[in-house]
Amino acid sequence: MTEEPVENILKLTHLWVKHHLNIYSVKVAAREEVGMGSWKQRMDFPFSRSGLTLGAACSLSLMKDILTNAISEYPEEKTKVFCAVLQQLRTLGGEQIRNVASLGGNIVSRKSTSDLNPILAASNCMLNLASRGGKRQIPLSDIFADGVGNNTITPEEILVSVYIPHSRKGEYVSAFRQAPRRENALPITNAGMRVLFEEGTDLIKDLSIFYGGAVSTTICAKQTCRTLIGRHWNEQMLDEACQLILKEIALPGSPSGEKVDYKKILVVSFFYRFFLEVLQSLRTMDPCRYPGIPMEYRSVLQDFKTKIPQSIQIYQDIEPSQSPQDPVGRPIMHQSGIKHATGEAVYIDDLPSVDGELFLAVVTSSRAHAKIVSIDTSEALKGPGVFDIITAHDVPATNEFYYSDGPEIIFARNKVICVGQIVCAVVADSDIHAKQAAAKVKIEYEVLEPVILTIEEAIKHNSFFEPKRKLEHGNVDQAFETVDNIIEGEIHIGGQEHFYMETQSVLAVPIGEDKEMDVYVSTQHPAIIQEMVAASLGVPANRIMCHVKRVGGAFGGKLLKAGLLASVAAVAANKTSRAVRLILSRGDDMLITGGRHPFIGKYKVGFMNDGRIRAVDAKYYINGGCTPDDSVLVAEVSLLKMDNAYKIPNLRCWAYACKTNLPSNTAFRGFGFPQSALVTETWITGVADKTGLSPEKIREINMYKENEQTHFKQKLDPQNLIRCWNECIEKSAYYSRKTAVNEFNKQNYWKKKGIAIVPMKFPFGLGTRYLSQAAALVHIYTDGSVLLTHGGIEMGQGIHTKMIQVASRELNIPMSCIHFCETSTTTVPNACASAGSAGTDVNGMAVKDACQTLLKRLQPIINKNPKGTWNDWIKEAFEQSVSLSATGYFRGYNENMDWEKGEGQPFTYFLYGAACSEVEINCLTGDHKNLRTDIVMDIGYSINPAVDIGQIEGAFVQGIGLYTMEELKYSPEGVLYTRGPDQYKIPAVCDIPEQFSVSLLSSSQNPYAIYASKGIGEAGLFLGSSVFFALRDAVTSVRNERGLKKTFALNSPLTAEQIRASCADDFTEMMKNNESTSSTPRAISV
Ligand SMILES: Cc1cc2nc3c(=O)[nH]c(=O)nc-3n(C[C@H](O)[C@H](O)[C@H](O)COP(=O)(O)OP(=O)(O)OC[C@H]3O[C@@H](n4cnc5c(N)ncnc54)[C@H](O)[C@@H]3O)c2cc1C
Secondary structure, eight states: OOOOOHHHHHHHHHHHHHHTTSTTSOOOOOTTTSSSSOHHHHHHTTBOSSEEEEETTOBHHHHHHHHHHHHHHSOGGGOHHHHHHHHHHHHSSOHHHHHHOBHHHHHHTTOTTOSSHHHHHHTTOEEEEEETTEEEEEEGGGGGTTSSSOOSOOTTOEEEEEEEEOOOTTEEEEEEEEOSSSSSSOOSEEEEEEEEESTTSOBEEEEEEEEESSSSSOEEOHHHHHHHTTOBSSHHHHHHHHHHHHHHSOOOOOTTOOOHHHHHHHHHHHHHHHHHHHHHHHHHHOTTTOOOSOGGGGGGGSOOOOOOOEEEEEOOOOOTTSOTTOOTTSOOOOTTHHHHHHTOSOOGGGSOOOTTOEEEEEEEOSOSSEEEEEEEOHHHHTSTTEEEEEOGGGOSSOSEEEEESEEEESSOOSEEOSTTOEEEEEEESSHHHHHHHHTTOEEEEEEOSOOOOSHHHHHHTTOEEEEEEEEEESOHHHHHHHOSEEEEEEEEEOOBOOOOSSOSEEEEEEOSSTTOEEEEEOOSOHHHHHHHHHHHHTOOGGGEEEEESOOSOOTTOSSHHHHHHHHHHHHHHHHHTSOEEEEOOHHHHHHHSOOBOOEEEEEEEEEOTTSOEEEEEEEEEEEEESSOTTHHHHHHHHHHTTTTTBOOSEEEEEEEEEEOSSOOOOOOTTTTHHHHHHHHHHHHHHHHHHHTOOHHHHHHHHBOOTTOBOTTSOBOOTHHHHHHHHHHHHHTTHHHHHHHHHHHHHHOSSEEEEEEEEEEEEEEOOSSGGGGOEEEEEEEOTTSOEEEEESOOOSSSOHHHHHHHHHHHHHTOOGGGEEEOOEETTTSTTOOOSOTTOHHHHHHHHHHHHHHHHHHHHHHHHHHSTTSOHHHHHHHHHHTTOOOEEEEEEOOOOOEEETTTTEEEOOSEEEEEEEEEEEEEETTTOOEEEEEEEEEEEOBSOSOHHHHHHHHHHHHHHHHIIIIIOOOOBOTTSOBOOOSTTTSOOOOGGGSOSEEEEEEOTTOOOTTSGGGBOOOTTGGGGGGHHHHHHHHHHHHHHHHHTTOOSOOOOOBSOOHHHHHHHSOOHHHHHHHHOGGGGOOOSSBOO
């Protein structure tokens, strides 16, 4: 190690510390130990005989490399600390974070969620500090000695390097962590533990236990460690240790709503895992004295590891007779795929700035239900660059839109009805100035009663949007009298954030004459944007031109919500006569725009002992939030699709859209089906539990058969449903794997596997004809190139790629001749929303129609010169004054539903599918791994199998998110806590099943849609529930083994926390007996 004068170290490290505040900036490595010389030198440099010293500026990635290298070079006995630190580094943040985050930064910021501090502190690591006063060395654990992490390092000091000691003979070191997602997620709780035994014995000589994530800083179980010195490493010590730890680590409720009980269970479960690890290690020392742990306990010592998923896509080849140029049915790459990946694809925020453009930041309500007493904008107006403040008074015409039972509101006028409602907006010369000023707007409120947040509260206050809906079929009451058995239950399904990559974005540009305005917006529904903006400004729709090139994901979240935000920007642009750009931050987007409806399904199911379900009586409640949006429609769809794949002869169900003081919820991929079908599959498994038959048997017995009708009397042909089911059973080798799962479960106590297969019927339709009409416009230019447009929106799902395929087939020209520029209200008026999986179906028909019109016009010219080229014919057509532009139109599907009678044909056809998933859970932590999923889907004749399978895979993974991990947390005052990727976890690569196969059902045709295809956007999402039920299967196996109650309820999302709580054991019992367990939850279930 070079001796560097303190002054020099300070200069270098200060420079680095300064730069280092920006995580993306290049760091000047602290020269002390690492950061100089060649790679090899760097690797060799830091080692000494007793340990390793790393410079504080060492990136976590470099640290990982150094430790990996050290482990391979040193004897195992010396590297136990290195191994434990490396264990944490593997899942700490992600690769990008580890590349820029530094060892020193991680330690000094003293975050409770640091994955390094607990293990470094437990391992007796030392910090080398320097200041103008000199250098000194302190144990890392000293920083946390005061229990709040404020100790010891003075503001003048900098951390120069960190000394990590070798482990010694008889010393065992481990690190643990549990996060909401295995990778790229801060830990819920983590731990570092070290024990040193008296030589050749199991008598504890030194013990060190540190936890992170539990309280506001890293914390040491000091007393526990002291008390246990001199004890033997045995069950008695374990019992005592757990009691002591629970007493010492008093956990307060965390403001973000994380439940304390789970952290407590983790705290003791981690110690138990350490106990097992050490017992097993002692065995290697002396197998006669220390027999190690039972065989069936050993698998829990292995953590789940992420492997690169292996995926298989199976689809039918095109007919050999098909022309090589005809792209229909071929797996063509998304036309913008490369641009999406390189970042060249243009989204709203990428549009070049317009002269004089202003930025808009919204000011939102901080109360759930209150009168606005005053709005003080004086401080905000003084802010730098502030141009104006826009309120309801600046809306020239409509501030409130009535689409159903109650208004959708642009700006709150006199009162607010949820936290996150837009009250006013600041426009300024930059985004940052607008946001700074927005924070200075002071709003005085007078709280109004009642504040209704949850479904239960809405029921209590009879607060619903109208109409309430009911479907009844057969004679339910009579059927209940004749059944062998009845179960009753309830399931709560949490909401879901759309989490589109592109947040809500608008650029409103006043043209400067005749009140015209261009509105560039990220929406699925340009026509509604045009309508709402025109109505708010009080101008005819023909003055508002709405343009959408592409949308960075929408999933249903960019319909009415985008219209309100576009109106906010347009009102500001109108008032200021400037272009106004509004790009919601992720936090604001999550706060303001709502998402999938939280759902409660209450059910009573009557069935025979042989598994036949005879009667269902159910009530569904969805949390609609503060305005109606599509809530009643979502409730209706949840009723219409509640049967999933089953014929229920006697059925009654009510659906209520609850009116609450939460941000208004809205459309989301699946539109009520993912929730109502989960309720159905829940009672299916309930019936299985009660009858002792397997869930798949119950599913098969009750599945639709030939010539049956739905509960609203629509006929269906279930042949492909049964084919999907059988193929899925076969392709997944379900029965042999189920046997293997059972075998695994017999041999493993703390790890269990689960497997489940779930069928799906997904009805396609929008309920009425006018909602599925569509139009297209096709121009042929004289150079032969074709410009195509239609009313559909590209939101990543590949609609434009498919439409170009359609035009290519119809015009018989290569796809490369056809271009799609944008969707716009100026080219296709009154287009319906791209929603409900209908985009390709309806726009495809319109494009086909337009192309056929053009081809008809060209036909005489082609007939005259059959050997001519496309360009020859176009030139000739132009010279003959044949119009080279045509519109195409599709009237929509003849769908209807009579809610009075409870009968109708609301759907045009049905998609079918089945998914089989296998998982493994860790009963000590609740963690799980998705091992394998096999999906078989009937999507008719796929126009583009690459795009369609992408939709199935993407939707399935979004379903995994909904059912197993995505948790929205609200405060008891109605404030959304989870407002970004830090708090709200969507699935990542580590959550994709290790083996993932999607097969499209062969020889399936659909007479109702373009080229016999089926609309595929939404259906796959529900298949994510197969993971939910596989988890349930694993939990059932735990509970059966432990003799626990057979009937148990699981809610969605089935998070690690819930899995852990359901795998009841001595540790969960310990929690019950622990006095401080009764801490009030800080988050409410809405
Ligand atoms: C998205 C994301 C995910 C993450 N996930 C995890 C995770 O899962 N687990 C985990 O443990 N961490 C995680 N982190 C935190 C990360 O590992 C680093 O701890 C964090 O970024 C701070 O390190 P830094 O190098 O950026 O320090 P900085 O942010 O630059 O510094 C932090 C503070 O320490 C001070 N400081 C830095 N170096 C010194 C020094 N040598 N002497 C004195 N003061 C100093 C700085 O002045 C500053 O006040 C995550 C971070 C991000 C952004």
